[in-house]
Amino acid sequence: MNCSNTDTMMHEYFDNELSKEEESFLFTHLAQCEDCKNNFKALNRVQYEFRKGESELPERLEQRIFNTIRTKERHAVTNSSKKRLPTYLIYGYGVIITMLFLFMVYQFYDLKNETLNYKENFEVTMVQIDLQQKQISALINEMPAVKVKTSVDNPDLLTIGILESL
Ligand SMILES: [Zn+2]
Numbered sequence: 001m002n003c004s005n006t007d008t009m010m011h012e013y014f015d016n017e018l019s020k021e022e023e024s025f026l027f028t029h030l031a032q033c034e035d036c037k038n039n040f041k042a043l044n045r046v047q048y049e050f051r052k053g054e055s056e057l058p059e060r061l062e063q064r065i066f067n068t069i070r071t072k073e074r075h076a077v078t079n080s081s082k083k084r085l086p087t088y089l090i091y092g093y094g095v096i097i098t099m100l101f102l103f104m105v106y107q108f109y110d111l112k113n114e115t116l117n118y119k120e121n122f123e124v125t126m127v128q129i130d131l132q133q134k135q136i137s138a139l140i141n142e143m144p145a146v147k148v149k150t151s152v153d154n155p156d157l158l159t160i161g162i163l164e165s166l
Contacts, residue, residue, distance in 0.1 A: 006036045014047050027068040037065070 009026045012018050018026065030037045044061055 003033065003036055006030075006033070007039065010036075010040050010043055014043065024068060027065055028072065031065050031069050 006026060006029050009018060009022060013023065013026060030040055041061065
């Protein structure tokens with residue numbers, strides 16, 4: 001791609017007429033060609049002044065060009081040597097995960113048993129309380145009824161007391 005093509009593409013870029021692929025092409029050229037990059041930056045500044053906010057800020061532009069190159073480099077690396085985890089690491093992780101899982105299962109059953117024990121104890125206590133209450137009410141019923149007697153000799157006093165309370 002030569003510089004005159006890039007010039008056209010730049011204008012198309014600002015008119016949002018570039019495809020993602022073409023955009024990538026343009027940015028790759030901008031990363032390699034200082035003249036075009038400066039042109040682009042100047043154009044971008046003009047565009048930015050015209051429609052503030054719509055175009056990219058100059059600082060962000062540098063970052064974006066840099067990111068495009070980095071993404072391309074990363075792709076090149078992953079394509080050339082597909083890195084895989086060593087087999088022993090995979091087995092290692094497998095063992096650790098299995099142990100963690102077993103530990104969690106064990107903890108769960110332990111907790112469940114404790115809850116069951118607690119529930120049993122609670123039920124026994126409730127039965128005991130119920131039994132005690134029955135014994136208490138049986139005792140109360142067996143008690144002889146208390147007879148209340150007046151120890152007032154003069155019945156007039158009692159009448160006065162009743163009248164006063166009315
Ligand atoms: Zn150029």
